[in-house]
Amino acid sequence: MINYLITGGAGFIGSTLANHLSKENKVIVLDDLSMGKKENLVVNLNLEFIEGSVTDKDLMTEVLSNNKFDYIFHLAAIASVADSVERPVETHQINFESVLMMLELIRKYQKDLKRLVFSSSAAVYGDEPTLPKHEDSVIRPLTPYAVDKFAAEQYVLDYNHLYGINTSAVRFFNVYGPNQNPESPYSGVISILVDRYKKIQKGEDTHFTLFGDGSQSRDFVFIEDVIQALLLVASKDEALGRQFNVGTGNAITLNELIEVIDETLNINLSVKHESERDGDIKDSVADISRLKKLGYKPNFSVQEGMKKYLASEELF
Secondary structure, three states, X not given: OOXXXXXXXXXXXXXXXXXXXXXXXEEXXXXXXXXXXXXXXXXXXXXXXXXXXXXXXXXHHHHHHHOOOOEEEEOOOOOOHHXXXXXXXXXXXXXXXXXXXXXXXXXXXXXXXXXEEEEEEHHHHOOOOOOOEOOOOOOOOOOHHHHHHHHHHHHHHHHHHHHOOOEEEEEEOEEEOOOOOOOOOOOOHHHHHHHHHHHHHOOOOOOEEEEOOOOOEEOEEEHHHHHHHHHXXXXXXXXXXXXXXXXXXXXXXXXXXXXXXXXXXXXXXXXXXXXXXXXXXXXXXXXXXXXXOOOOOOOOOHHHHHHHHHHHOOXX
């Protein structure tokens, strides 16, 4: 049986990965539940949950010294750009300092680790206008969140080059799907939208707040495609010491996204416009050619992914 550690494993991406892997493998999930929920995890004998923070050195030392892991997915992070702007020191401790501490503990205690996969972000590209974004594009981080993600990612990859630790990194674009929490300040725009449509179906008076004019575009990638990408990056030798964009290679504007959901549910969502937020990026789309060379093929367009997501939420 293969042994996995997933930090942030009660969150949206982490719990989906944990539920997938724990069907046939031993999985330890570590999460402080600041954003994740234990209810996201499907209870079974192969899954062990540890409540705690990746910033807790004693806890991390205990977990990494007492277990022999084949794979570690480091997904724990404060994923809110706005929060990093408001609390740069606190978010730095989680998004950067804990990563460096973990790398040192892995170097000491996990000699036979097959792969550490670190979750970085498309936010590292910032507002440099050239599209699509490929892994060698200009890096122009605009926020403490993006700075920390890029710095941590580079440390992760350098530990492969300098110390021979088997590491890879993924730069997530806009991930969506079941188990996203719309009440969380860290939630993606799609889960917030879905929550508004739910309220309309219940007869509640609601609207969606759109920052900017809605012409900003994003590469929205369905969670099942993200799991495919994570498993490929973890298993392929060609991925060692490298970072990979995780997206679909296609962008859609927020206005177009709302149209897709309106048409799918036959609902006209009321939209309230407010000023753009500091640190928000106008347009973003991934070049996924490097990931495709590992065998990745996105299976869900936004239309297809939204239908599956909306169906899982019993909206139609």
